[in-house]
Amino acid sequence: MADTGIGAVRMQIGVISCSGEEILGGTLTRMATRKVMEELRPGQAISLCLPLFIAGGEEERNFARDYPVISVDACERNCAKKSIEKYSGQVREFIILTDFLERDVIFSKTVSMKELTKEHYRMADKIAEEICKKIDAIAAGQ
């Protein structure tokens, strides 16, 4: 298993969220990805910017070609996953919120950060935990 302690070399792992603007699920994917990158797996989780990736960002695309990537999508359209597969190859793992959150929550029209409740933050934390499980599993098999 990869040692994630201080001083150890940790495999960098990309996380790309759909960040969809039409539904709450998009906001939650974004919040969870940021939490993983900033607080839970800093230095190990690298967030990839989906708009930049699609618009031709070489740095993002090269990273996704060279390192494992986890896609985090709100719905079954799997926009983040499809984007990686189109331009850089297979994702190593993927998360779809519909697998563990209620659909009426995910498709809620509450999208702005200023409308969010504590319950929404708890949901984002849960998604972040799922992302971390995937990161740890990938790192363990590196």
Added chain:
Amino acid sequence: MSKIKVVPCSGIGKVFGLLSREAGLKVTKELCPELCEAVCLARVMTVDDDAKESIEGKTCIAVDGCPKMCAAKTLEAAGGVVKAKFRAVDTMRLHRGEDAGTGTFLTDAGWNMSGELAEQVSEKVKELAKEEA
């Protein structure tokens, strides 16, 4: 007449993306929901059929975070008629020295900047809606 599409980039890496996202949402949800609507940029990017249909040949406003202009480029590539392009970084330049926040949260100053950007976008929405009426 279909609603004008207001599409922010929502870039995740820096505060610019969050500023653009919140500005776009304010316009579509609060300032002029009767004239415009949001479309998931990721759906447009992946050429989802429904999303493409809602963009192709339609009047769009891109609300980008940074000079890379990913939303504008993507909308144009999807056949959208991009009649206005905004950048959060331009709004930030008017507030040099102020801390807007990060890609995770906006400070009060950041919310103000986002609100200013939203006002500019909403004025454009109204102008375009009048032209198209």
